[in-house]
Amino acid sequence: MSEIQIAARYANSLIGLAQEKGLLEEVYQDMQLFVNTCESSRPLRLMLANPIVDNYRKLQSLRKIFSGKITALTSSFFDLIVKKTREGLLFEISSAFVAQYNVLQNLENAEVITASELTDELREQFKNIATKISGGKKITLKEHIKPEIIGGFILKVRDNQIDSSIKSRLDALKLHLAK
Numbered sequence: 001m002s003e004i005q006i007a008a009r010y011a012n013s014l015i016g017l018a019q020e021k022g023l024l025e026e027v028y029q030d031m032q033l034f035v036n037t038c039e040s041s042r043p044l045r046l047m048l049a050n051p052i053v054d055n056y057r058k059l060q061s062l063r064k065i066f067s068g069k070i071t072a073l074t075s076s077f078f079d080l081i082v083k084k085t086r087e088g089l090l091f092e093i094s095s096a097f098v099a100q101y102n103v104l105q106n107l108e109n110a111e112v113i114t115a116s117e118l119t120d121e122l123r124e125q126f127k128n129i130a131t132k133i134s135g136g137k138k139i140t141l142k143e144h145i146k147p148e149i150i151g152g153f154i155l156k157v158r159d160n161q162i163d164s165s166i167k168s169r170l171d172a173l174k175l176h177l178a179k
């Protein structure tokens with residue numbers, strides 16, 4: 001069985017258990033926290049995937065990092081995953097959980113990259129555009145500030161990307177002039 005299938009099955013089981021216990025929103029927040037932590041901490045992902053590090057140390061590390069920040073259900077789930085020696089898949093399981101939750105709640109993630117911070121008015125405009133692209137789904141907008149795009153924006157929704165940045169226009173002009 002592939003890692004993607006394994007992750008999807010564990011995520012589906014956790015969603016079912018969280019719904020049964022009435023903790024779906026809380027567990028979703030926990031999984032978001034775990035995914036964001038892993039994305040910003042490569043050493044954590046490497047440690048969890050490393051077969052040389054014993055399971056006890058992995059479990060203790062997870063407990064120290066997330067102590068008081070996650071629900072008892074999520075903590076027990078982490079314990080179970082480590083005991084089953086699937087801790088190397090914990091990031092994939094958490095990502096699958098978030099994806100399945102989004103489908104369940106009719107949510108879509110969108111990402112906007114700008115050169116400076118967004119105003120509330122612009123944020124709403126980007127959400128409206130992303131809602132149209134996604135076919136009417138509720139949008140969760142992730143904002144990134146990258147001054148190197150100089151100005152404009154890059155909006156990503158699923159496989160769609162709208163690149164209206166000054167940098168991309170300058171690059172296109174440079175390519176055109178080179179021809």
